[in-house]
Amino acid sequence: xxxxxxxxxxxxxxxxxxxxxxxxxxxxxxxxxxxxxxxxxxxxxxxxxxxxxxxxxxxxxxxxxxxxxxxxxxxxxxxxxxxxxxxxxxxxxxxxxxxxxxxxxxxxxxxxxxxxxxxxxxxxxxxxxxxxxxxxxxxxxxxxxxxxxxxxxxxxxxxxxxxxxxxxxxxxxxxxxxxxxxxxxxxxxxxxxxxxxxxxxxxxxxxxxxxxxxxxxxxxxxxxxxxxxxxxxxxxxxxxxxxxxxxxxxxxxxxxxxxxxxxxxxxxxxxxxxxxxxxxxxxxxxxxxxxxxxxxxxxxxxxx
Amino acid sequence: xxxxxxxxxxxxxxxxxxxxxxxxxxxxxxxxxxxxxxxxxxxxxxxxxxxxxxxxxxxxxxxxxxxxxxxxxxxxxxxxxxxxxxxxxxxxxxxxxxxxxxxxxxxxxxxxxxxxxxxxxxxxxxxxxxxxxxxxxxxxxxxxxxxxxxxxxxxxxxxxxxxxxxxxxxxxxxxxxxxxxxxxxxxxxxxxxxxxxxxxxxxxxxxxxxxxxxxxxxxxxxxxxx
Numbered sequence: 001x002x003x004x005x006x007x008x009x010x011x012x013x014x015x016x017x018x019x020x021x022x023x024x025x026x027x028x029x030x031x032x033x034x035x036x037x038x039x040x041x042x043x044x045x046x047x048x049x050x051x052x053x054x055x056x057x058x059x060x061x062x063x064x065x066x067x068x069x070x071x072x073x074x075x076x077x078x079x080x081x082x083x084x085x086x087x088x089x090x091x092x093x094x095x096x097x098x099x100x101x102x103x104x105x106x107x108x109x110x111x112x113x114x115x116x117x118x119x120x121x122x123x124x125x126x127x128x129x130x131x132x133x134x135x136x137x138x139x140x141x142x143x144x145x146x147x148x149x150x151x152x153x154x155x156x157x158x159x160x161x162x163x164x165x166x167x168x169x170x171x172x173x174x175x176x177x178x179x180x181x182x183x184x185x186x187x188x189x190x191x192x193x194x195x196x197x198x199x200x201x202x203x204x205x206x207x208x209x210x211x212x213x214x215x216x217x218x219x220x221x222x223x224x225x226x227x228x229x230x231x232x233x234x235x236x237x238x239x240x241x242x243x244x245x246x247x248x249x250x251x252x253x254x255x256x257x258x259x260x261x262x263x264x265x266x267x268x269x270x271x272x273x274x275x276x277x278x279x280x281x282x283x284x285x286x287x288x289x290x291x292x293x294x295x296x297x298x299x300x301x302x303x304x
Numbered sequence: 305x306x307x308x309x310x311x312x313x314x315x316x317x318x319x320x321x322x323x324x325x326x327x328x329x330x331x332x333x334x335x336x337x338x339x340x341x342x343x344x345x346x347x348x349x350x351x352x353x354x355x356x357x358x359x360x361x362x363x364x365x366x367x368x369x370x371x372x373x374x375x376x377x378x379x380x381x382x383x384x385x386x387x388x389x390x391x392x393x394x395x396x397x398x399x400x401x402x403x404x405x406x407x408x409x410x411x412x413x414x415x416x417x418x419x420x421x422x423x424x425x426x427x428x429x430x431x432x433x434x435x436x437x438x439x440x441x442x443x444x445x446x447x448x449x450x451x452x453x454x455x456x457x458x459x460x461x462x463x464x465x466x467x468x469x470x471x472x473x474x475x476x477x478x479x480x481x482x483x484x485x486x487x488x489x490x491x492x493x494x495x496x497x498x499x500x501x502x503x504x505x506x507x508x509x510x511x512x513x514x515x516x517x518x519x520x521x522x523x524x525x526x527x528x529x530x
Contacts, residue, residue: 007409211393214353216382216458217410219375302375 008221012228015201026197027237030290033186034241034282040179041281042249045274046256046267047172053265060137061157062144063124066094068152070125076149077127083143085136090128097123124154187289194233194293198226202301209301223298230294234286242279246271305331305462305493306352311361313347313517321347323517325361329495331461334488336496336504338528339514345497348514349466352495353385354378366461383411386455386463386492390470392447394439400426400450401435407454421457429453429483445476452483462493469500477503501528 016023064073073091080089092100098121105111131137137158144150202209212222253268271278306329313322321344329335339345350356351363354373362371366384373381394403404425408418426432429449439447448468455463465484469477481503488494498504504511504527511526512519521529 003414004412207393208395211395211406212410213378214382214387214393215407215410215454216379218379218412221410221412 004221004224008224009228011225012232015205015225015229016232019197019201019204022197022200023233026193026290027233027240029186029193030190030233030237030286031240031244033183033190033289034237034286035244036179036186037183037285038241038245038278038282040176040183041278042245042271043172043175043179045270046265047169047176049270050259050265051169051172055134058130058134058137060129060131060141061126062129062153063126063155063157064152065154066124068125072149072152073125073127076144076147076152079147079149080127080129080140080144083140085131085133085140087130087132089130092126092128094121094123094125097121097126190289191293194230194290195297198229198294198297199301201226201229202297219302222302223295226294226298227291230291231287233290234283237286237290238279238282241282242275245278305329305333305366306495307362307364308348308351309362309364311351311358311363313344313351313356314359320359321517322351322358325517325519327512327519327522329493331493332488332491334485334494334496334507334509336498336507336509336511336526337514338498338504338511340499343514344517345499345514346466347517349387349464349495349497352462352464353387354381379411383458384460384462386452386458386460388448388451388455388463388465388468390467392439392451392471394447394450394454396439399436399438400431400442400453403439403450404453404457407457411458425453425456428456428486443476444472445479448472448476448480449483452480452487456487460492462495463487464495464497466497467499468496469498469503474502481507504528 062076064076070093077089077091080086098115101123102112102115129137129140131140141156141158209222249268249271253266253271256267257265306327308325308327311322311325312320314320325348337345337348347356351358352365354370357373358371362369364370365381368381370377370381395406398406401422404422405418408421413421423432423435426435429452431446431449431453434442434446439450442450448471452463452465452468463484468484469480472480477500484494484496485507496503496507508525511521511523511528513521513523513526513529523529
């Protein structure tokens with residue numbers, strides 16, 4: 001087995017070197033394919049995470065009149081928690097609201113001073129509602145407004161993030177669709193290029209292949225160098241694509257993170273987190289493209 | 305050793321090159337298949353090493369019915385049959401030693417076995433001192449001897465030589481024929497496909513004459529009669 005692997009690998013490397021320019025062009029196309037697909041995948045991932053980050057920010061605050069007893073607010077909390085659309089309801093007491101306010105403005109001297117001058121806590125108690133889905137907020141609010149607890153309400157704060165999310169989804173979807181088309185074009189060219197390269201290699205080695213067949217080499221021995229040549233393309237292409245993507249992510253990361261300032265999103269962090277998955281996927285895809293094309297090309301030759 | 309039973313070969317363009325052939329070549333025999341160009345001699349050779357399949361009839365080689373041989377079985381058959389061609393079919397970028405070694409390497413032979421067998425074969429064909437030369441540094445006769453050496457590395461039971469002297473002058477031709485006779489004396493069956501009248505007449509061996517794809521004579525101690 002080792003002898004077999006050594007000899008077929010040697011032939012594969014020879015094939016690669018003897019048609020160096022053709023190999024380089026094939027690699028170039030394969031790298032472009034991987035690059036474009038990776039970009040689309042990264043965009044998809046980033047957009048998904050960004051949308052999730054925006055979604056995580058969405059909640060509804062219901063502020064209660066300061067005269068309302070805490071027991072009534074807690075009853076309202078139970079009412080809301082019983083609604084199927086509600087994910088969680090957090091009760092923020094007046095004291096907690098004040099504490100939070102102090103922490104948020106700890107560097108603002110004017111606010112800190114005015115707070116110490118106040119004789120009583122001006123901040124109302126509130127319930128922070130998170131829904132299971134973005135679309136559920138309106139239903140939750142309607143049900144709450146029809147309940148007995150609505151009369152205790154001083155104010156409601158529902159920032160409509162739905163618009164941002166819809167816009168983001170639309171832009172992402174458009175870029176994604178264009179990216180898919182570009183990737184498909186590159187995939188097509190990759191298949192054609194690898195197939196063509198292997199056919200040229202077969203043509204330039206036809207004497208050698210004929211002799212192999214004549215002296216009793218098995219079809220697998222004849223196939224193996226071309227298959228390994230495909231593996232070689234896949235390895236070089238996926239490593240090169242990663243080496244190209246890394247500096248781009250590194251450069252683009254601060255700008256993209258800026259776009260999502262205030263949201264829980266860090267592009268570089270996601271890249272590091274998924275780096276092996278990205279590489280494995282690239283390798284598998286390029287293996288499928290290059291080895292698949294090689295197998296078809298050599299298969300056709302062996303049948304002829 | 306080789307049996308053809310009512311073998312017919314018709315190509316896809318409806319050209320029949322072998323018609324209802326019946327022949328029986330015994331082990332250790334030296335048989336010349338003769339005929340004019342285009343009469344079907346090479347097709348018979350190709351049928352023996354399964355490069356072509358018969359359209360009708362049955363072919364048995366070494367007791368093995370290869371009429372409907374499966375593609376994956378062909379390499380096994382080819383290791384039992386050495387094939388030599390008019391154009392030598394040597395790899396120009398490989399040395400004599402590498403050309404012969406190549407045949408063993410691609411069949412998965414171990415390095416130890418290769419190192420033992422190849423020098424012996426080169427000695428047999430008289431090229432033991434030219435192992436490092438490239439084909440273009442050899443004469444036609446020497447190149448054909450390399451091709452014969454390559455065909456012998458698997459120690460085949462049969463050698464099929466398709467016009468092996470077609471590109472050679474009379475001196476080199478005689479050398480190659482002598483080499484084939486020597487191999488035959490070791491017990492290898494030799495099938496020589498040729499249209500060289502002098503060679504056939506000098507051999508005084510069995511001669512099968514083909515005309516238009518049909519066997520017109522099969523003589524034990526034959527002459528070129530066409």
